[in-house]
Amino acid sequence: MSTQQSQTYQFQRKIDTYASADVVVLGGGPAGTAAAISAARLGKKVILLEKSGQLGGMGTLGNVSVFMPIGNVTGIYRELIAEVMTESLPKHHDESIAPQYSPFVLRHYLNEKMKKEQVQVIYHAEFIGTVKEDRSVKAVIVSTREGLKAFEGKQFIDCTGDARAALDAGVPYTSGREEDGMTQPMTLMFMMQNTGKPVIPLLPEGCYRYEEIADLPQGRRLYWEQNNDGTLLVNMTRVKGNGTNIQDVNYAETEALKQVFSVVNYLQRNGFETYALSHVANQVGVRETNQIQGLYTLTEQDVVRGTRFADVVAQTNYEIDIHSPDGQKTCDERKVDGYDIPYLCMVTAQLDNLLVAGRAISATHVAMSSMRVQATCFALGQAAGIAASIATDDSCSVRDISIEALHRTLSSQNVIFYKKATAH
Numbered sequence: 001m002s003t004q005q006s007q008t009y010q011f012q013r014k015i016d017t018y019a020s021a022d023v024v025v026l027g028g029g030p031a032g033t034a035a036a037i038s039a040a041r042l043g044k045k046v047i048l049l050e051k052s053g054q055l056g057g058m059g060t061l062g063n064v065s066v067f068m069p070i071g072n073v074t075g076i077y078r079e080l081i082a083e084v085m086t087e088s089l090p091k092h093h094d095e096s097i098a099p100q101y102s103p104f105v106l107r108h109y110l111n112e113k114m115k116k117e118q119v120q121v122i123y124h125a126e127f128i129g130t131v132k133e134d135r136s137v138k139a140v141i142v143s144t145r146e147g148l149k150a151f152e153g154k155q156f157i158d159c160t161g162d163a164r165a166a167l168d169a170g171v172p173y174t175s176g177r178e179e180d181g182m183t184q185p186m187t188l189m190f191m192m193q194n195t196g197k198p199v200i201p202l203l204p205e206g207c208y209r210y211e212e213i214a215d216l217p218q219g220r221r222l223y224w225e226q227n228n229d230g231t232l233l234v235n236m237t238r239v240k241g242n243g244t245n246i247q248d249v250n251y252a253e254t255e256a257l258k259q260v261f262s263v264v265n266y267l268q269r270n271g272f273e274t275y276a277l278s279h280v281a282n283q284v285g286v287r288e289t290n291q292i293q294g295l296y297t298l299t300e301q302d303v304v305r306g307t308r309f310a311d312v313v314a315q316t317n318y319e320i321d322i323h324s325p326d327g328q329k330t331c332d333e334r335k336v337d338g339y340d341i342p343y344l345c346m347v348t349a350q351l352d353n354l355l356v357a358g359r360a361i362s363a364t365h366v367a368m369s370s371m372r373v374q375a376t377c378f379a380l381g382q383a384a385g386i387a388a389s390i391a392t393d394d395s396c397s398v399r400d401i402s403i404e405a406l407h408r409t410l411s412s413q414n415v416i417f418y419k420k421a422t423a424h
């Protein structure tokens with residue numbers, strides 16, 4: 001809702017090109033970091049543009065700090081586990097792990113990894129708009145610490161989580177539940193630390209005093225303490241709204257912080273008497289916003305029935321996991337046996353040189369609730385980076401790349417599928 005009379009402006013500027021690359025990746029979360037690495041490993045010049053000052057997306061910036069199990073620890077995700085949390089590495093790729101990690105260590109690891117992989121990362125670089133020529137994106141306009149700059153590329157991979165570039169370039173999208181457009185709620189993650197001695201419960205002015213579990217924002221206690229170092233990772237706040245709506249996010253950022261202090265106070269009186277608040281995520285965590293309408297849309301039926309696709313790019317058995325979008329204190333959690341995500345979920349009908357990887361791929365609300373977790377986003381990103389490289393080498397549209405070449409290159413980058421792909 002705007003407070004002013006509706007008015008539109010034309011905004012024209014001459015903007016200098018800052019750099020050009022074979023592959024420009026927008027957003028440095030799980031999908032974006034994997035996309036950048038896989039393309040760079042194929043000899044491509046890669047630029048990764050990240051809005052914040054850190055890589056890892058929700059996994060670091062949003063302090064998610066747990067990898068949910070997907071039953072396939074493979075490719076770049078497996079490499080990350082091997083290099084950062086060796087003790088969690090499963091012997092076989094088709095096992096499930098759910099390690100809790102330090103977001104600070106992962107953040108540092110990703111910075112160093114990008115240097116090793118020769119990916120040029122531009123921090124504090126927020127995508128603003130696309131410059132198109134027919135069916136191709138020629139450049140993206142980015143707000144940087146030096147003002148607006150253009151970045152040219154042969155291929156673009158939109159890993160912003162919100163499909164920002166795809167939407168700007170005219171790709172149709174959906175958002176939230178089919179019936180009312182409501183998205184999963186936002187959560188501000190935080191950590192507490194065991195100090196080993198009683199702490200005085202904290203409750204700043206304006207916060208809530210929760211007495212019962214039913215009073216808590218999610219109506220439940222949800223935390224992890226797996227690392228034996230006194231770190232308690234807490235996922236217990238919940239604010240209704242859409243993470244791409246200005247008013248909803250404004251409300252969520254302040255309301256969720258109130259909830260953080262209130263939950264801390266509750267925990268300090270209920271089992272965590274020696275724990276102090278040690279870290280609050282830099283921004284409220286956003287689970288769901290926009291899904292592109294791609295050449296294939298992953299559905300609830302695909303997830304429930306375990307559909308297999310000839311152009312599979314990621315495999316997961318993570319459950320359907322919907323935090324109630326409408327303010328109820330419930331979760332719709334349903335186990336699934338495993339399914340494929342096809343390449344066409346990342347491809348649009350409108351653009352020849354742009355792919356969308358990560359949580360904003362073409363999927364229904366229910367399907368998205370299962371595919372959105374980090375390990376799956378790493379897998380999608382890795383496949384997108386390879387696909388963009390192939391499209392560059394073969395001078396073709398991302399729609400027309402050889403799936404055989406995509407699978408061969410995924411395999412050469414140590415991606416293993418646990419179920420054989422069959423045509424659907």
Ligand SMILES: Cc1cc2nc3c(=O)[nH]c(=O)nc-3n(C[C@H](O)[C@H](O)[C@H](O)COP(=O)(O)OP(=O)(O)OC[C@H]3O[C@@H](n4cnc5c(N)ncnc54)[C@H](O)[C@@H]3O)c2cc1C
Binds near residue numbers: 062128287
């Ligand atoms: C509260 C919460 C709890 C969760 N719990 C878990 C869990 O326990 N385990 C798990 O595996 N998953 C969990 N998830 C899901 C998971 O974290 C996300 O779905 C996943 O990180 C999505 O990856 P992504 O790369 O698609 O996008 P994101 O992680 O959202 O990363 C997008 C990146 O793009 C950047 N960006 C955005 N807009 C722009 C722009 N205009 N220009 C440049 N950069 C931009 C962002 O700063 C960010 O770095 C949780 C999510 C939330 C919100």
